[in-house]
Amino acid sequence: MDRSPVLRLHIPEPKHRPGEAADFSHLRLPRAGSVERPPVDSGAFAMRDLAYALIRVLDDEGTAVGPWDPQLDADTLRRGLRAMALTRAYDERMYRVQRQGKTSFYMRSTGEEAVAVGQACALERDDVVFPTYRQSGLLIARDWPLVDMMCQVYSNSADRLKGRQMPVLYSSRAAGFFSLSGNLGTQLSQAVGWAMASAYKGDHRIAAAWTGEGATAEPDFHHALTFASVYHAPVILNVVNNQWAISCYQGIAGGDESTFAARGIGYGVPALRVDGNDFLATCAVTRWAAERARSNLGPTLIELFTYRATAHSTADDPSRYRPADEWEKWPLGDPIRRLKDHLVGRGEWSEAQHEAMRKEVEEQVRAANREAEAKGTLDRGPLPPVASMFEDVYREMPAELRRQRDELLGGR
Amino acid sequence: MDRSPVLRLHIPEPKHRPGEAADFSHLRLPRAGSVERPPVDSGAFAMRDLAYALIRVLDDEGTAVGPWDPQLDADTLRRGLRAMALTRAYDERMYRVQRQGKTSFYMRSTGEEAVAVGQACALERDDVVFPTYRQSGLLIARDWPLVDMMCQVYSNSADRLKGRQMPVLYSSRAAGFFSLSGNLGTQLSQAVGWAMASAYKGDHRIAAAWTGEGATAEPDFHHALTFASVYHAPVILNVVNNQWAISCYQGIAGGDESTFAARGIGYGVPALRVDGNDFLATCAVTRWAAERARSNLGPTLIELFTYRATAHSTADDPSRYRPADEWEKWPLGDPIRRLKDHLVGRGEWSEAQHEAMRKEVEEQVRAANREAEAKGTLDRGPLPPVASMFEDVYREMPAELRRQRDELLGGR
Amino acid sequence: MPAMNMVQALNSAMDVMLGRDPDVVVFGEDVGYFGGVFRVTDGLQRKYGAQRVFDAPIAEGGILGIAVGMGAYGLRPVAEVQFADYIYPAMDQLVSAAARLRYRSAGEWWAPVTVRAPCGGGIFGGQTHSQSPEALFTHVCGLKTVIPSNPYDAKGLLISAIEDDDPVVFFEPKRLYQGPFDGHPERPAVSWAKHPLGAVPGEHYRVPIGAARVARAGADVTVLAYGTMVHVALAAAQETGVDAEVIDLRTLRPLDADAIAASVEKTGRCVIVHEATRTGGFGAELAAVVQERCFYSLEAPIERVTGWDTPYPHAFEWQYFPGPARVGRALRRATEG
């Protein structure tokens, strides 16, 4: 056997690094409206080409076109627009308070608001969502009080999580929002288990889970696809491909070799790939998947193609690893602007209304923050009672933990 | 949103259970020779339909047909036939000695001999293989001494593994055969790492790894595909789909929803699906994948479609969970018989030669077993020195282990 | 009362709970149609249907992942890991998810998962079918760890585990499945039918998690043991004639430290026995607790008799296993020290 050429190790590299100009001209972006919409009972094999396509509803003029147009009424769209704007305003404020030292850490979802908010729009309020740290928009779209979220960010006296979790690792059972974990990926198979339980109980509720494209490499992504496929779990598995996982571009997760949606096909899980910055499109694909799940047809994998517009977190500095102008050059634009343009184009919104709304949500955030800060900030307190640290490890506090609590309180 | 019908949980069930007659008429088996052979530099997407096909070379008359015919000369085929027959004879003997109480456990690969032996035929002798317990044929095809294998099965005084491993968990660095683990799946990502190292060093050697279809659900399968894809590792990942994982039919691993080969596509890993009982076909697909790997084109995933003809292990009783006549009805036949028929058809072999060869390999096994038993059996010894139990935990025995060894030896 | 071996007792616990509580589901590799490689779930799928007792893909991490999700929904999943040696792929879901969910959500969500796994040596299973990894779980706050030593406790503890609102890791010493094992491999297996704790009520009952049991009262030395080693310790006491008080811990976490302290304060001496490797084994925690609580009563060093710090070797199972001879020597040292 011919043994040349000698082997060599391939290490993927992004197209551009700091100091270079960003360039997305290599992206194949199908025209809006050009991707077919298969019936919800299609099999993964039959509809496999959709995993390599990109479902887009809004065209360059902001008009909704093609079979995926969810035909949402203007009120729904204005609500979505507002939730996205509120999410962004909330993020900006919380980012700022972190910079002021009032809490330890923060993570924004800037540029990705159409993921959480658009998808929330397609789910029922009692469906349970299993998000990552970048889908705070789900809580906001479900009208969860900002003050409650802020108290979590401050770990303050009114934090329902008793100061235990880092900022943004929310939990709200009442909002059907599963407790966020710092351990990437773990929520994916849990969502499948939750959905299996719902199916087992003959419930109506479905589950939806999110992961970043980077964390698809974790085992739970594989487990989620395997178990969801085998048991036809009524679950929607979402990969938010925002191009970056901290400093690693999506090629390090395998994105140069295939799409993340395509992962589903091999498991027999139908897969859709969607413009993640197109509110109408994210809502439409999620509706399709939700209908599928509710009809006992099983899981769907959705890849939401988007871009992480800001730093990974307040602990990160993206200028060290990616060109400064990437967000500017990102061809799928800003989801808020795009939905606004669509509404304006339909005569259902105006620049003035938009500007007023922007101010309104900012004021709403400011007011909420005043209220939240009054309940405490991490740097100055008040915090929850320190003895609460020993609660909830178990349902009932075992003797040894009571002893430890007393040791702490007694200063022994 | 319409919320009916109510959700229900799907639990996959095999078509037939004990007491029923087996029936494989639902299988779509393409004609031999009907599947195209793409160039080795094809992409996973371009050749994705091969993951749903079934590459077959031998037709029902035993003639080699189509583009995948590896055109092996008769000597090579006779060597392969003999290695398969030897594997089967070896398995039968070892199964029997276990039944006689001379060792604790045994696992046969009956019906799957064309996997290990056919694939070995396509690899270079210095390529390193990372098998499961059902590819002992790799060692036999590489002419590894049966006596050495038997000594491992007996954990006897000549067992190079010092009595540490359960029977069939061989290791032979000299044969390029990686140490077998009882932990399913772990070898898959290790093979990828080995292959990456080989590429990093500018070596010529490639790696090949095997897993049962059941164990594809383990995380290492996902890791292997992900890392192999990202770094273009020169590795061949093989899924032996023998329809059963102990008592669970392949649907419990997701086989009702897709093929196992199709898993590769989503990772950008080209995938082939092959008749695992067709020696010519298993050799041919492995050659294709090996050429790809050696040309720095990266990994290939191969699904070998076969049937586990006997019990999972000596601890198992398949009559409890599958129809008694499944192996008989299995449409892809017996790999040994099929290769024999081919050779006979080519005028390169005869029934009489075959019968003589069968006797010969049986005698070879019997002689080897006499030799091995003389070096000890698990029930009667002699075994390796008991103090060797403390060796090889670390390269050098730490003080605490020396103390424990002395405690054992001193009866303290 | 029916005589049951440990397999039957465990089966009966699940049977009872499946019958009482529609939220109980049982799954794992080969547990459905086949009834488990050790037959512990035999007949349950036939009785309760495949939706409640089913086979799972070979992915211990996935099994735990869905169990946590089911628990969050409100079910009481009982998941089997086929051998304790194969629990490591599930480590992240156990430690980062099951054990932490209640705490991190301040009680909003929790995962009342029971994970059953056969542990320990004695079946010539080599290093990957013989392990006793309990100490990797007893270190994890949020988890409870239970190891029964007999059919009566096995059933009562498994029922308590399934009813418990916290995640419980439930190890089953496989060498005890068929009969009490006193550490002498050459002797034929004794039947549980002949053992008082092989009398197991058919109906629902609980053995509380967190309570130890005095398996043998004695005055000279306290032996702390669990699982298989309880029987080995009893054999050692009998064979040496040392008047040992053998405590069957039953639950490792939460630990019944009061029962331990009461006994050691009485005897002044302590031998700890487990099959798991020595360094960092649960015996270390026991030794630490005993000397913390009973320092001024101790008359000799606390002895640990454990598996060696090596993997479990296939050919030397019985030289590896801490049998009655080794325990007996420790009893003598402890009483003479």
Add this chain to the structure above:
Amino acid sequence: MPAMNMVQALNSAMDVMLGRDPDVVVFGEDVGYFGGVFRVTDGLQRKYGAQRVFDAPIAEGGILGIAVGMGAYGLRPVAEVQFADYIYPAMDQLVSAAARLRYRSAGEWWAPVTVRAPCGGGIFGGQTHSQSPEALFTHVCGLKTVIPSNPYDAKGLLISAIEDDDPVVFFEPKRLYQGPFDGHPERPAVSWAKHPLGAVPGEHYRVPIGAARVARAGADVTVLAYGTMVHVALAAAQETGVDAEVIDLRTLRPLDADAIAASVEKTGRCVIVHEATRTGGFGAELAAVVQERCFYSLEAPIERVTGWDTPYPHAFEWQYFPGPARVGRALRRATEG
């Protein structure tokens, strides 16, 4: 000699080893182009190329899997797990593969893998960026576990780990990266440049694995500590005026039991300090060993000062952290007991 902080010292160890041995490769999440979220691999990819220092997919189990395979080939992989809290998905490859390969193949194959992971609290990382899971690894035979407390040791130990033919889990107390931390969070960070052990040779040197270091000689009580807690113990000794002998273990497995025994035999008293949760922590093993080896010298119960048996709570980091006040109280109790 150049002054280095711990990040620089660790970086220098890898730099030296990449320079000396073409079989050394370094990889992990964000370690390549970016140089690691704690900057420990900063500049190494630029210097040695992307084939030798590279980014990995977010899959700790996959990272360890390929590391074992690379080790089997003959490389010396140095893999980073971004936080010790994320090591659980790698548990199976660490326990079942890395730790067992040499044994199960009777020395034919082995995995000279070094796994680096930042551990411990002190950066408001909450329960998933603050853990100290060392006891889950010290229980595993076949693994070595190292935790340095200062730049000089960090470099010398990391070089030893990379050169070691056995798998080494190398935990880096992240709170010490920038300066010695004496347990008083309200005080501004002190620079390693001002600490004698911040003087780190640029070239190759080794600190042997398995050898403890006396961080402070003393007569009244032995303190066993490692990582961050060495500095806390020193602060406690100073603040209480108790003449403690502080032993920096540096390696937990293999343990320098002789050094420990020699000290405790001298002082007759022992306090063990670690940040990890108490139950089943490495302190349990230390307590067991100390009482086994020094029973007749001990004049008071061995004390354990540890993290509470709860996850690390974001808001109560400093109430959770076993600081000098708690250690000081234990010193007093031990010397008065």
